[in-house]
Amino acid sequence: MLAGLANLSVTDCGSDDPDLKREMEKQFVDLLTEELKLQEAVAEEHIHHMNVTFAEAKRVASQYQREAEKCNAATETCEEAREQAEALLIRERKITSLWEQRARQLGWEGE
Structure with missing residues (x-):
């Protein structure tokens, strides 16, 4: 009798009794x-976590983009100022050369 019970599986459980089955x-x-x-x-929690992570990534990317735009604007401003300073320096050198030339004509002996 025990040998017969040992061969029962979960699918066999209640197979003789329709109500139990x-x-x-x-x-x-x-x-x-x-x-x-x-x-x-679990899937919904995973999706929620991904959405939160994605929103945070978008926020940080937007912040970095704004900072990059500020840096680009500052770089452009510096470049414009450098170009203006270079143009002024060239102008000043021309004027200095002209004054030095006139001074030499009037007898000035430079260093």
């Missing part, structure tokens, strides 16, 4: 339903 199938369906709900909850 229906109850077991119902419990199996309930377990599957619960498992699906758990998987759905």
Whole structure:
């Protein structure tokens, strides 16, 4: 008798009793339903986490973009100022050369 019981599997459980078999199938369906709900909850949590992470990444990227634009504007301003200073220096050198030339014509001996 024990040997016959050892060969029973979960699928055999209640196979002789239709009411018990229906109850077991119902419990199996309930377990599957619960498992699906758990998987759905995990997926929703994962999606929520991804959305939060994505929103944070967009915020940080936007902040870096604004900082990069500020740097570009400052670089342009510096470049314009450098060009203006260079133009003024060239002008001053021309004027200095002209004054030095006139001074030499009037007898000044430079260093």
